[in-house]
Structure formats: structure tokens, C-alpha cells
Amino acid sequence: MATEGRSVESASAPVSETLESAGFVQLLARADGDALAASGLLARALVDRDTPFQVSVGRTVTARTERAHAREPAADDVTVAIGAIDADVTRLDVTDRPATLAALDCVRDLGSTPDPVLALAGLVAADIAPGAGESEWVLETAKDRGLVARRPGVAVPTADPVDGIAHSTRLLGPWSGDIDATREALAGLDIAVDDPEALEADDHRTIGSAVALDVVGAEEAPATAAETVQRALHPYTTPEHAVETVGGYADVLEATARLEPGTGAALAMGHAAHEPALAAWREYGRRAHTALEEASTSRYNGLFVVEIDDGPVEAVGRLAAAFRSPEPVVLVVSDTDGGTGEAALVTQHDDALGATVERIARALGDERNVNAEYDIGHRRGYLRYDTIEEPSTIVETVRELL
Template identity: 40%
Template sequence: MAATGRQTAAADLAASLREAGFVRLAPAATGDGVAAAGVLARSLSAIDIPYQIGVETGETSRSTEADVTLALDRDQPGVDETLGTARPASAAAFEVARTLDDQSASVAVAAAGVLASGKEPTGQLVEAIAEAGIKRRPGVTVPTDDLVDGLAHSTRLHAPFSGDPDAVRNTLQNVSIEPQDDEERRRLASIVALQVADAGDAATRAAESIADALRPHAGGPLVTLEGYGDVLDAAVREDPGAAVAIALGHEDARADALDAWRSHARSAHETLAEASIQRHSGLVVAEIEGPIETIARLLRDYRSPEPLALVADEDRVALAATGEHDAATVLETATESFDLSGRVAGDADLATQQYPGDVERLVAAIREVNRDA
């Protein structure tokens, strides 16, 4: 959509929200979804519009109590408006929030949500980031001042030390873990990048993926915007209440959100490190018990030699795809003849589906889709 079209859409939605007696925000359990909810809620609060935030893990239905119901980062029927289908929900929410009340529109939350979605800020958000004095700097994207803690639990990268603070300390024993200048930060980033790229099980793509964890935007409530987005994305899957609270700016929720982030990261990294990965033409598969969305993303970016990564637990599957494939479309096409409850959720990068069935059958169906593409 052209910029003028987006501005018109933002103004129209803002007008509807101003007239609402009560607004329901229904974000997906993603960093982008919960950040978008935080951005909108702050501006609704500033103009005294009551709202409710309910993180959605299943089907969204319209609330009879709400004048306006918004789905955020998930395409769902039965709502008044959906943000996040064509671009990150946080970016769209930021434009609406600025129209509602420019002073309360949080650039840090919006940018963190966009970065959590795997995209880069564009348009109004880039200008707002610059106006806020937030700049990129050398180093690694972490959400804590404790670099060992930040690297051990980051889900923006997967390295031999991931999930293990002692392993991080051993890796960084010849570099300052409290860098004081850009030169020290560059050295640190180089060591981390080499650890990722040279890992014995690393895919060729890992050397490209690690770039997304370097040169962070320094600022925001959690050291870097990328680190803030990482915490939102991990915490909302473990402790939605804590994730919503830090998206709203509640300082007393920070410790709980960081604890949820650490727990999520340890589970994801440890499970991925121990997973048995099956390789097929165009697809790798791991059957695990753990946070499937995060594991699928990390598997795709750091360990998969193929463009699609499928992760399955007992009840659900997550499919992560590189740019030449559309994860949601592939999963929808592969399962369209299956008798499944629920819809495919997600987007081109990462999609999920309730799937308690035979994984081998699904693998065969996905491979068939790939052959027909």
C-alpha cells in the first residue's frame, strides 16, 4: 500500500477508536503482536478510551462488549480490523497511535516489535527513531547490561554457548565483557560471529543470519531495541501478562519478563542442540518437546541447509521458511485435505498449525507442495 493509502487507513482507524466506548486488542502471542498492543494501548489511555488486551493463542471472536475489536499480527475473522497482514503490526499501530495522540506513541515499543518480526523499521518509524536520538552502534543485540546473561539467553542467535552462561564466559575470556568503546564492541561482535559461523553443526546460512544480531539500535528500556523485541517475543510465549506489562511500560514487570525470556531461551537452545534433525530435499524436520516457534526459526537460520524447517511436538507444528518460500501458504496447501481443527496462523516467515497427526504424512505433503511449486 502506498504511503498515502496507509496514512488514510491509519486516520480512519484512529477515528473509529476515538468514537469507541471500549476497545479490545487481541494480539498474537508474538513480539510484534504484543508490541502493537502496547503502542495502541498507550495512546488509547492518553485519550481516555477504555481498552482490554487479551493475548490470543486460538481463534479470535468478536467481543459483544467491545465497540472495536482489533486483531494484531494475526489474520482472523470476526474482528473489526486486522493489523499486521501486509507489514509488521507494530509499524501500522505506530501510525494509528500517532494519529490518536502523537505524544504518547512509543517509538521504542513499535521499533522493538518490528525488529522482533524479523523486519527493519521503515517510513515514519525510521524518522521517529532518529528523532528520539536512537542510533546503531557496533556490538551484539542484548536486553541486559550483563553481557554474559544477554548472550547466553538471546534468541536472535544460536551458538555453541547459547543457553549456558559459563560457556559464554569461557568464550569471552580474552575480551572485555563490559566494552567501553566501539572498538571493544567490534571485537566482541567478531568473536560472537565466528563462534556462530564456525560451529560444527552450523549451516551456511548462519553466517548471514548472525548479521541480524549485530550492530543494534542502542536505546529503549532494555539496552537495545533488538533486545527489547527479543524479550517481548520470548516472554509472551511464557508469561503473556509480563510481556504485556513491559509493552505498556510497567517497570515492576521487568524482572518477570526477563525471567520468562531466560526460561524460554534455555529451553529453545538446549532442545535445538540435542534435537535429531532429519534432512529431506528442501526441508529439515525435528520432532521435539519445547517452544516450537522459536526453535523452528533458529533451526532455519542457524542449522538448516534447506529453505524450510519443520518442528513438531505432540500437538502442533511450526514451519519456518526462507525468502523464496511462504511458510503459511506451504502449510495451508499441505494440510488442506487433512481433517484438522484450527487455521494456519503466521506469515511467510513462520507459520503454525494444530497438528496431532503423523509427522511423516505432513512431511510428504510439504515435499509434494515443493515439487509442484
Template identity: 45%
Template structure:
């Protein structure tokens, strides 16, 4: 089977998406399984609801077709290039969705769109969103819950000695002797604790000290403790529990179910980063038995990998991330093609579905 899905096309213009949606009687939204695409689908779905246009929203994991509950006269792929009449592509997809909704004459959900942009690590992509959402920065760490031990243990914005280990997170916080009512100075101390712990971790890379900044000085707003925490939960639920993810993006009362999925996802990811069978080659770090592969590849690339390209493998799935600016999509597509697999991706990230992991690693090394 030839490698498929290399996304060469640029993002569909927001005006094109808006024009198609405006004329549709029933719209089906199919989002890629990540926080940005999920948020983008939610922004579009909420606008459709405001216009009284029937819709169906689903999440599709890589190489899987989302279930079709009913036929639609317009299918919009969100965040990917799968079969569709229109697509919202590029990164962040939430920025394109935000503009498309404005084109429809509907006020977009700025908080959800901004959370999507944060999930894509590009919060500046929607310049007007922070003011529209009424969110402001504060000292501290971007977690979705008030319980800091829970938040630090289960965030997937950081990998550190306390992540995935709530007891260790609680012990680290105990050393700060925080009061019952956490104030701004306490939050600054927590942020310093996180930054210093990452910097002082013997297993961390130089990149880790930059990557940790993503979790500091969060914006506050939305249905969770911080906007960054909201983005983290969107991303985790999209990857773990698609039904809960869609309900969350549509504004449903699924907070506790979403947080449960977030905790499960984080526990598995942090355990895999620590316990995966790791090997190192020139320009490539490989982690085997490392599910969930997408999140593990990102965390390892940002905080642990000594090489500029990181590959996570588990159960016939592969995820690749680069940290030196190189475009890995062509290499992953070539490697997948060499082992009769499939590949999708663009820029610094790509995914593959393969049968022979060893052969894929060898092919990827050659392609790089």
C-alpha cells in the same frame, strides 16, 4: 476440519483503525503472540490511555481465543485476522499502529514501535522512529542485559555453541579479557567473537553468517540495554507469559519477570534446536519434539537447516519457515486440510495445529 485462517487480506489502513478507535467508548486489543504484534498493541494501548479511552489488552496464541474480561464495543485484532471489528495486519504491525496513533493526534511511543519493527526484522519500516526515540547505533551485540554472558547465552537472535549455555558464554568472553568497564572497543571485540563463532561453527549453514548480522551493531534505548534486546524480550514474553507481556508493553514495572521469561524461553529453544529429532527431505528439514515451535523454526531456519523450508513439531503444534523467498502459507494450509487440522500464516511463515504429525509431514512434503 478444513484449514482456516490463510491471511489473504492486506493490512487494514491506519486511518481506518484510527477512525474506529476514535469513536469507541471501550476498546479490546487482541495481539498475536509475538514481539511485533505485542508492541503494536502496546503502542495503541498507550495512545488510548492518553486519550482517556478505556481498553483491555490481551495476547492470543495461535488457535486460542484470548480471555474476554469484559465486553467491548470495538475489538481490534493486532497482527492476525481473528474475529474482530478492525484488524492491524501485515508485517510489521507496529508500523501500522504507529501511523494509526498519529492519525489520532497522539504522539506514538516511538521506542516501543521501533522495538516491534525490530522484532519483525524490519526496523526501516518506521523511518522517523529512531530520531523520535532518540536511539543510536553502537558497536556490540543486541542483548537486553548488561551481563554479556547472560545476554549471549539467552539471546534468541543467534544460535551458536554458547547460546543456551551461560557457562560456555562466560568462557568465550573470558578469552577476550574484558575490563570491568566495557568500552566501545570491547563491544567491537564481543561482536567479532559472536560473528566468528557463528561462521566457524561446523553445524551452521551459509545463511547463518547473514542471519547473525541482525544481532550486531544494536540501537541503544528503551527499558533494556539495547533496542534489539527489548525486541527479543517482547517476543519471548508474548510466547511464554502473556500477562507479563501485556504489562511490559504497557510500561509496567515487570522487568525482572520479563527477563526470567526470556531466559526460560531461550533455554528451551536452544536446547530444542540442538536436541530435537531431526530428519531431512528434499526442500524440507523437520525437527520433532522441538518446542517452542515458532522460535525453534526461526532459529533452525536461520542457523542450522540445510533445506530452504524448516518445520518444527511438538505436541500437536507445527511451525514452518522458509528462507528462499517462497510463500509457505498455501502449502501449510493444504497439508493441514489434508489431515483435518487448522493453519494460519502468510509469506515465509505459517503455523498449524494437527493430531497426526507423520501424516502432516507427508502432506506438507507433497504440498511443497
């Protein structure tokens, strides 16, 4: 079983110094939007230096570790992990800071100019508001270069608000996952939603207000829903980018990192991959909302359990934690095809889950004789394991160790 602290932390030596002399770089990224953005920032800097590289996205700590060990490196080869790994390689990020911020430091040290729109999207994926804290200079750079502009409305990746709102995994309303229901809801606003280019600021403001009311007005919506929906309103648009807003870009990075990582990596590296990326995002959003709509739920002290037949467990967990859970921690459990199961833990607050998720994976192996792999990220944990007879096995193990 892998442990989080065995890789070489970036604090031990600047990653930029390691990359300066590299003949080839293998980037091993965690499967989320923050890590994907970080890999794209580093990859673009390596292109500037004419340094050959390869980007791989690993779904679990074990998967990244195996990829690190699979190659016979040359003397000047370097492997950089973005996420926990059980291998003696350079680690870009640390657990209490977004990988995107670490990548920005590295890229600037290498003398390259990072793409501020990609960086902002990675930070939003890590739950950092654009311009907050260390990212203030990133937002100001993007604004000074005319790469972002604020407007009313909703942070979605498409100019078409019907398409964007229906498939967003940053929103949850009665129309989520259903494009016809979304069109019908917006049609009642007396706005020409079928002609996105004709939409003016007041139209976007009306759409944003209607969406927010639907989200927070749901009978099951907890207090966290109002705070979360605010992050998806009044977005930064990206006039020069194929994806419509920074928040929408973050949503696409999250979706592709888990559903089609090769497409997501290509998008983050600046290739013309936005159409297949948007297609993956639509599928990801549709599946997440369908799974949550059809889920069965149960509530324990401090834990809200969501059982689904199939679907992206982390997206379902994030939606449930933000918009449905009366408890601070959400557990999503899914049995998938092919003899494996998946689970996700998501917290409503900035609680560290890394050690807990690793203990759960160990307990499944040691006490339940279940082969389990795991991964951790900001406010979330992921488990993939051999199918077990009863989902209650996962629930009981989590309750014991949470």
C-alpha cells in the same frame, strides 16, 4: 477452520476513526513480537484518550476468533484484531506490512506520540532493520530524543553480555543456552565481562567479533548465518529503557508473546514488567537451544525437518532456518504434554506461508482426522493439533502441500 481474509481489513476504514468514538476497546493480538509491540502502541494511545481497553494475545486464529465471539459488546465497544481472525471485527494489519507500522499510523492519527523505542523493537521482531524503509522517521525521532545510540557489540537485552548472549534466540553458537559455557568463551577474550559497567566500545567490539566468528564458523552453518548474525551486531542501545538494546527488546517481546503473553503485554504497555519479562526470555532461550541441541533432523528437497521432544517450536524453527538449515524451509515438530502437538514452519526468505499453513491445517482435519488450529506471521506459520501417533504424519502432509 478460519480463513485469513474474512475479517474487516484496515484499508476499508481507518482504524483511528473506529477508535475515536469507542467506549471500550478489545485488542486481540497475534502471539509474536511485532503484534505485541503494535498492541502496546495502541494501548498507550488509548490511555492518552482515557478509553478503557483490554489486551489479549491469542496463540491461533481460532483462539482469537473465540475471544472475539465470547463478549457481548455494548453499542460503542470495538474489537481490533492484530493478526488473522475469522470474525467481523476491525483488522489493524495487512499481510504484507508489519503490524507495528500500521499501529504507528493509527496512533499518530489519534494525535498521540508513539514510543519510538517500542516501535523499533516491534519492527526488528518483524525482521525490519531499524531505520529501513518506512521506519526511517522512527529511528531519527529516537535518535533526536536521545533514546537510542549505536555502539559496537551484540544486540542483547541485558547489560551483562554473558547472560544476554547465552539466552539470545537471535544467535546460535557452541555456547548457546549454557551460561557457564558462554562465560568461559568470553573469559578467553581477556575482558572484564563480570563488570558490565566497565566495558568500553573496544570491549564490545571484541565480544561482537568473537560471537560472529563462533556463529559463522560452525561446521553446520549455512550461508544465511553470516547475514543473520550481522543483524544482531552493532546494536542500538536504549539508555533510558530497562532493556539494554532495541534488538534485545525485540527478542524479549518475541519470547514473552509466546511464553508469558500477559507479562509481554504489560511490558509493551510501559509497565514495570522488565524483570519477569527477562526471566521469561531466559527460560524461552534456554529451552529453545536445548531443544535444538537434542533434536533429530532430516532433509528433503526444499525442506529441513527438526523433531524435538519439547520446546518453543517457532524459536527453534527461526534458529534452525538462520543457522543450521541447508534448505529454504524448516519444519519443527514437537509432541507436548497434555495430549497436543505443535509444529512450526519457517522460511529463510520473504515467502508467504499463510495459504500453505491453512491448507496444511485443513488437510490434517479432512484427511487425517486431526483437530488442528493454525496461525501465520512474517516468514513463519504455527500449528497446534491433537497428538498423532507418528510425527511423520505432519511431515508427509507438509511435503505434499509445500
